[in-house]
Amino acid sequence: MAKSVIELKKIARKIRVLIIKMLTEAGSGHPGGSLSIADIITALYFEIMNHDPKNPKWPQRDRFILSKGHCVPAQYAALALCGYFDEELLMTLRKFNSPLQGHPDMTRTTGLEISSGSLGQGLSVGCGMAIAGKYDQKDYRVYVAMGDGEIQEGQVWEAAMSAAHYKLDNLCAFIDYNKLQIDGKVEDIMNVSPLQSKWTAFGWNVLEIDGNNMEEILNACYKAKNTKDNPTVIIAHTTKGKGVSFMEGVVGFHGVAPTKEECEKALKELQEEVI
Amino acid sequence: MNDKVATRDAYGKTLQKLAPKNPNIIVLDADCSSSTRTSWLAKECPQQFFNFGIAEANMIGAAAGLATCNKIVFTSTFAIFGSARCFEQIRDSVCWPNLNVKIVVTHAGLSVGEDGASHQAIEDISLIRTLPNITIIVPADGIETEKVIAKAAETYGPFYIRLGRAKFPIILSKDYKFQIGKAVTLREGCDATIIANGLMISESIKAAEILEKKGISVRIINMSTIKPIDKEAIIKAAKETGAIITAEEHTILGGLGGAVAEVLVENFPVPMKRIGVADFFGFSATPDELLEYFHMTGQDIAQAVKETIDKK
Numbered sequence A: 001m002a003k004s005v006i007e008l009k010k011i012a013r014k015i016r017v018l019i020i021k022m023l024t025e026a027g028s029g030h031p032g033g034s035l036s037i038a039d040i041i042t043a044l045y046f047e048i049m050n051h052d053p054k055n056p057k058w059p060q061r062d063r064f065i066l067s068k069g070h071c072v073p074a075q076y077a078a079l080a081l082c083g084y085f086d087e088e089l090l091m092t093l094r095k096f097n098s099p100l101q102g103h104p105d106m107t108r109t110t111g112l113e114i115s116s117g118s119l120g121q122g123l124s125v126g127c128g129m130a131i132a133g134k135y136d137q138k139d140y141r142v143y144v145a146m147g148d149g150e151i152q153e154g155q156v157w158e159a160a161m162s163a164a165h166y167k168l169d170n171l172c173a174f175i176d177y178n179k180l181q182i183d184g185k186v187e188d189i190m191n192v193s194p195l196q197s198k199w200t201a202f203g204w205n206v207l208e209i210d211g212n213n214m215e216e217i218l219n220a221c222y223k224a225k226n227t228k229d230n231p232t233v234i235i236a237h238t239t240k241g242k243g244v245s246f247m248e249g250v251v252g253f254h255g256v257a258p259t260k261e262e263c264e265k266a267l268k269e270l271q272e273e274v275i
Numbered sequence B: 001m002n003d004k005v006a007t008r009d010a011y012g013k014t015l016q017k018l019a020p021k022n023p024n025i026i027v028l029d030a031d032c033s034s035s036t037r038t039s040w041l042a043k044e045c046p047q048q049f050f051n052f053g054i055a056e057a058n059m060i061g062a063a064a065g066l067a068t069c070n071k072i073v074f075t076s077t078f079a080i081f082g083s084a085r086c087f088e089q090i091r092d093s094v095c096w097p098n099l100n101v102k103i104v105v106t107h108a109g110l111s112v113g114e115d116g117a118s119h120q121a122i123e124d125i126s127l128i129r130t131l132p133n134i135t136i137i138v139p140a141d142g143i144e145t146e147k148v149i150a151k152a153a154e155t156y157g158p159f160y161i162r163l164g165r166a167k168f169p170i171i172l173s174k175d176y177k178f179q180i181g182k183a184v185t186l187r188e189g190c191d192a193t194i195i196a197n198g199l200m201i202s203e204s205i206k207a208a209e210i211l212e213k214k215g216i217s218v219r220i221i222n223m224s225t226i227k228p229i230d231k232e233a234i235i236k237a238a239k240e241t242g243a244i245i246t247a248e249e250h251t252i253l254g255g256l257g258g259a260v261a262e263v264l265v266e267n268f269p270v271p272m273k274r275i276g277v278a279d280f281f282g283f284s285a286t287p288d289e290l291l292e293y294f295h296m297t298g299q300d301i302a303q304a305v306k307e308t309i310d311k312k
């Protein structure tokens, strides 16, 4: 089942292409954070996680929670490419009657583990799933992706405390450290650093990587799997808008869909990227 | 009547007018300032603006603290995060001690559309309405918003002011005088009364126009203040028109419809129908598609009026 890093990078590119197409078709949504998290989502769904698209409720499956729910187009693209549902469905994103809601709705979309969209709640849910795994003596793992702005929510730190308290080494959190939120730079709006020492103080195993680098993501996930007693947080330095030059590091592309022209330009860039 | 202004834009503009003249005004936001329009003031008077990041509960607590130091505090974010997310902080740190905090939320109701259920605040009024001391206002348009914000700034106590994202048609005239707790009759009529607020005023006007062609005469009341509610206007409408229909961009459980029903039941029961979201979560679609799906269009209101009149 193991895929080569080159193959994974190609899948990540495909996911980025789909994100751009979906958001352009929808006319609204969040490109910046969807693009920054695309490599992590690719690594999880196509290499790291045990899961079965034919049996989405398989009790032994690893779970993925997209706590920063506004970036769900990246997850929808991954779910479609895995075979959870038809790829054509992606173009119905955010439209009337579509199972693909603007923010994740687990009652409508196959493959989603929880509904989200209000930031700061996913890590707590992840704690619950991890506790259930221990309780039921199942060895599945739980992955949670959060935004760097999102971790300003106090609930994240309540969850961090409880994960360490209950020694949830089956829990692994990602922080998509793309340095931007809606109103500007995270460090200007409400500084969250230093992240390393904060999470260490909360009792977590802390890894710091380039979150747009496939090898580093994979290695960090393997290390997390082999860590006993402590939950692991992977501080993933990323670029918001990654892969589309005119979106990279641009706060304005947080929550604005590309126009048709921007879409074409973005697709051209992505397709010409040398992998 | 054809002009359209987003109530959040009117809010941003009014803060820019008021705050530079009053250093006691402090404005807080939770990483939504570009959308709530508090960023306009933040640019102009950065010393009167504090961004709390994505941490709404903390923002409300800090607002309470500032208010104990004689500040007039405005807190803004999207309606769902500014109400439900920090409900107990609003209850215990703002309403119970009766502090001078103005919670002004934007992106309320179904009209955020494509974002879907997580972002469609359709229960905020019901929640906040249970709290003593707070005044709740849903302005009808940009003109009313300007007057409501100015009034809130000069009136002591907690306020919850609910604004939208979309552009609303201008309903009221520039010389309209807003009074807290005073409903305004927008249109006279004798067969039934529609009590509405916010976005649903324009749907109610459409309903009245449809019904007029059928010889049914409908009164429309703008009930922008939900708390304290204008009991007199409700009872008078019940006595004079004998049928009441409420219309709100909100769940029918406990909001405007609930408040009006409470007054009617205890004072002058008449046939009544509540238009709004009938105990469902929303979903992604355009605002128009959502209004249609939840039977909240002018056509639906007109139908409800006819059915309610038939029960007289």
Ligand SMILES: Cc1ncc(C[n+]2csc(CCOP(=O)(O)OP(=O)(O)O)c2C)c(N)n1
Pocket: A030, A032, A033, A034, A036, A068, A070, A071, A117, A118, A119, A120, A146, A147, A148, A149, A150, A151, A176, A178, A180, A181, A182, A240, A254, B030, B031, B032, B054, B081, B085
């Ligand atoms: C509780 C809550 N408050 C506010 C919002 C509105 N909101 C949506 S995205 C966002 C910024 C998120 O920034 P970050 O977590 O850094 O995500 P990313 O940069 O990955 O998009 C905000 C404030 C929300 N969804 N939930």
Ligand SMILES: [Mg+2]
Pocket: A033, A147, A148, A149, A176, A177, A178, A179, A180, A181
């Ligand atoms: Mg970010």
